[in-house]
Amino acid sequence: VQLQAFGGGLVQAGGFLRLSCAASGRTFRNGAMGWFRQAPGKERESVAVSFRSGGTTSYADSVKGRFTISRDNAKNTVYLQMNSLKSEDTAIYYCAAGLRVIMSTMHLPQAYDHWGQGTQVTVSS
Numbered sequence: 001v002q003l004q005a006f007g008g009g010l011v012q013a014g015g016f017l018r019l020s021c022a023a024s025g026r027t028f029r030n031g032a033m034g035w036f037r038q039a040p041g042k043e044r045e046s047v048a049v050s051f052r053s054g055g056t057t058s059y060a061d062s063v064k065g066r067f068t069i070s071r072d073n074a075k076n077t078v079y080l081q082m083n084s085l086k087s088e089d090t091a092i093y094y095c096a097a098g099l100r101v102i103m104s105t106m107h108l109p110q111a112y113d114h115w116g117q118g119t120q121v122t123v124s125s
Contacts, residue, residue, distance in 0.1 A: 001025040008119030021095030032101035037091035046107035
C-alpha cells in the first residue's frame, strides 16, 4: 500500500491550498482516510478525517470552517481544501488511511496503518 500526498507549498496568510492524497494497493472505501499535521517541536495532530466512504467527517476545532476534507472513492483519493490559512497552520501535513479505524479512535495517529510521505505547508504572515 502506498499513499502519495501532493499540494503543499508556501502561501501568504489568508490564502488557500489544496492537498491531495492518492492511495494505491488497497481500497479504503470502507475505511478512514484523514489528514494529520506536525509542526516543529509538536506532536502529530489530527486535522480532518473522512470516515467510511466520506459519510462522516470530523475536524480539529482549530480548522473548522476553514478546511474541508473530501474523498473520491473511485480514485481512492482524499483531498483537503485549506482556506483562510494562518501562520499557525504551518506544518508538515500527512495523509493517513486505515481499515480498522473506529469512530472513537479516528483522531489518533496510532489508529492508522498507512501513511503518506508528508508535504510541507508554510504560511507566511
